[in-house]
Amino acid sequence: MKLILHYIRKHLGIFLISTLFLTMEAMADLFQPAFMSMIVDRGIRNADVKQILFYGVCMLGIAMTGAVCAVMRNRFASRVSQTIGKELRRDMYHNVQLLSMENIDRLRPASIITRITNDVVQVQEFINGIMRIMVKAPITCIGAIILILVQTPRQAPVMAGILATASVLILGNMRIGYPRFGTVQKKLDRLNGVTREFLSSVRVVKAFHAEEKEGEKFEDVSLEFARANTAALRTMAVFSPLISLTVNFGVVLLLWISASSHGTEIGRLMASVNYMTQVLFAMGMISNTLNVAVRATASSERIKEVLEEKPAQHIPANPVKPEIRGEICLEHVSFAYAGSGKMALHDINIRIHQGETIGIIGSTGSGKSTLVNLIPRFYDATEGKVWIDGCDVTETDVRLLRTAVAVVPQKALLFSGTIRENLRWGSEGASDEELYRAADVACAADFIGQSPQGYDTLLGQGGVNLSGGQKQRLSLARALVRNPQILILDDCTSALDAQTESDVLKGLRDMAGRATVLLVSQRISTVMRTDRILCMDNGSVQGYGTHKELMDSCKTYQEIYHSQIGGRDHG
């Protein structure tokens, strides 16, 4: 809630103007019955058409004013709520861009997406709602009560009684209903979770013939959700009619008291009855905002988490801006992923010269990807330092660093847009010739040429779906367009068949020229031809040298070699 208030404060001016119009709107609503009573008491009773017309025109005038106020209120309120929504989204998105991968891993991308999309909508609706309900309802309530007292002063005790009872009921409704609606929300999350899980692993479910078990699981969760819903709705079922009953009995009492005294004007009585109705409506609105409030609170908590997430990485105040040539040095580097006690890298000391091609091999989980992720600062070393051309990466300008380093990740990710646009990610100013050349080296030119639109083929949403191997080749071409000083290939040719892979690597060697290349792979045949090979196991360096050296000295390397090539001697 604090968060919402904070954003409202930014638009306090418009918010107040809108509240002002709202107040006037509520007042107009309140004065209408007063004129109605005049029409009856002064006009109809005395059969005075002139009076009726006079008060009728007054009433219409007030109704018009009310309508104008309502329209204005709506204009301002919509502007405030939508602008706040926009700002919330913008601020969240901005903060997410600043976060490091460590933060993003922790918050989980899917969760961040729902927060930016769904949760903001919830908060927006709530803000729109509070203007209409939370502000208008009390004004109407209080105004109506004052007017009843003015019109028929002897109703004070009755009014007090009704108000007290209704307040108790509304409070009770909130006390009991709030946690129940909270439970509904939790059960809903679970239901969605189970559904999503089923859909994403349907192949396994079928292969293990576990459809029935999954069905039971789903039924259980669905039943729990239904029960939670029932419990929450029952709270409303009890309290809502009770509140109506209280106010309606107020009407009866009001008539009763008027009857026991003489000289009550019928019109005034009608007006009072009308006011009671307005009170009732206002109270009903308040108690009905309950679940909206629950949802908005939950949503604003989740939004706050994103907004308050501090980037895990230190951003240097005066970054060094060296000319990056491609010499890399890791000094006593250790690394552990946040929240995991296990060291993913352990005391790594290596030096990579400019222009060298280094193969990195090791078993799954040995830390190959983790190691290369430290170079463009996707993550920061827990201990030790990573130097590039003699500059500590944590003190280097991140933009400069990442412009000099091109990464081809394991999972090829492309974005909606044309193939050309995707390749231009590498370098905004790249000429078409450069794009074609990169695509050629990455063995992507063929399949691009085969598609009717060529480089203007649309990818992603509503566009063409590529195979895994095609995506990998485009992802590689995108990195090559960058013409980087350091090129990191993180096991990015896994979906290519051996022939294509070897073609790609051959072309790469010609094109990369003086760039430093880090080639992560699980295939020994891929790394064997590099200048030097870094062999890793369990987060530590097992060997670092040429194929020949490692075959002589490194046991882990020999093991990998024999497991893939077999006992025969090729080298």
Add this chain to the structure above:
Amino acid sequence: MAERNQAVPPANLNGISRPGRGGAVVKPKNMKGTLGRLWRLTKGHRNGLGWILLLSAFASLASILSPYVTGKAVAAIGSGDAVVWVLCCLAGLYLCDWLVRFLQAFFMASIGQRVIHHIRRTLFAHVRTLPLAFFDRRQHGELMSRLTNDVDNISTTISNSLSLLLTYSFTVAGIFGMMLYLSPFLTAVSLAGVGLIFLLTKTVTKHTRKLFAAQQKNLGALNGQVEESVSGMAVVKAFCREEEMEREFGERNDRLCDASIRALICSGYLMPLMNVINNLLYVAVSVLCGVLFVEGRISDIGLVTSFLLYVRQFTRPFVEIANIYNNFQTAVAGAERVFEILDEQPEPPDREGAVSLKCPRGDIELRHVAFGYVPGKPVLRDVSVKIPAGTQAAIVGATGSGKTTLINLLTRFYDVSAGSILLDGRDLRDYRMEDLRQAFGVVLQDTALFAASVRDNICYGHPEASMEQVREAAGIVGADSFIERLPEGYDTILTQGGMELSQGERQLLTIARAVFASAPILILDEATSSVDTVTEQKIRRALLKICADRTSVIIAHRLSTIRDSDRIILLDNGKIAEQGTHEELMALDGIYARMYRTQTELG
């Protein structure tokens, strides 16, 4: 007095914005048919629903009668007559109203939810029998929204709308009747007001509908951008595209904000204008009342009071009905999407006289098998191959040569287009599906794990398994060592898809799961591609142990891993290009030999 005291329907609980006044309305294609089907789904709850609908009708009683009684009371007070009886009547009316509303809401809370649970259960029970082709064809997000949003829409909207619709219809009819009874002439005047309101609503919604559709479109564009850029954050960072992404986001965000404001402002004209018309009507009726009073054609002040009270609430239900009807339409359109899924053909039922398959030997034979996912685009053509029981067959070939498709056919995820697959000499389709699937232990490319404990993931589908059996399966594939290092060992709960494990560890668990199932035939679809070669060797040794007396079919990229297979089948472009043992194929010096050399030889 009962004016407006129909509770506002509880806002939708599940985060789908309800198309509000003039919001984007999706029209159902076949309203009548869909409603009929919905009605059929309520079987077993009809008594309860009947009661609720009956109560909904009664809920209009107070709205219809209380102005009349109030008018009487006011007239009595005005003339100084005794009011006790009239007031008792009014109090009784309110008590009835309370009881009806309470009962209606209370029953609705449980019966409505039960009906929805039933619909959801029916839907899921159907979805789980659908063939894989169905899931392959559709996007998860879209299916997800049908299973959750659309069903919830049915629940909140149809159950609420139906009873509200009923209540309001009765209210309108009742009030109309009362007004006619009080004064036919004044009623006719009031109808003119209703006509005006209809005209107004129509004009405004015509505009708002377009604006809300534009808002929806902008929202979709923004969400798409967020989804893409946040899930691809690593790439965005790698290419320093943060600023471009923010700029693009900012533009879409601005557009959405503008579109939303425009739609909201436009729809905001409706209620105030209606209020003005309402007041206009009130004044008109008052003036007429006054004139009639002067002319002496009305003498009862109570009648005037009652009529004016009726006029105040006559128009509102019309608007509400129009509104509810719009929501109703959207929900019915949602129901149609749900029914579309229910209409999907489930996996074909077992053939008549399908035999059970208890302990298959594991003889597999493919006879002239042809298959394509899309007609006219064959993936496999005329594949014939024999895999004798107890032997290991490896399928190799370039990406897209049809390896995985072959597995899909073996496990009957899909059925052959032509030809046949025989197991132990009988067509696969002659066996009961349940037995058939249990005969295969499958480890797939994607390492899908469930949000459950490690233990439950290993003994997936057999929760009654003993801890020893689970440990044994984990031990065979060498997963025990890492499992024991987990914080809670075998009881560690894996959150969504086991993302806290490394790819290799996830793969080991899926292999352990297949080992646990101890099926007579093992299928490994590139199961070891993301495990390093040393670990793969270990797994292979383990698998060799359990494969010893089983038929197994392996797909692998790395040819070194399948060199010892009894038979290697090389697929090329949907056809078998070469088959034989490693030595035979090397001697043949064909595609296989070339592939093998590129993978293992030094350049």
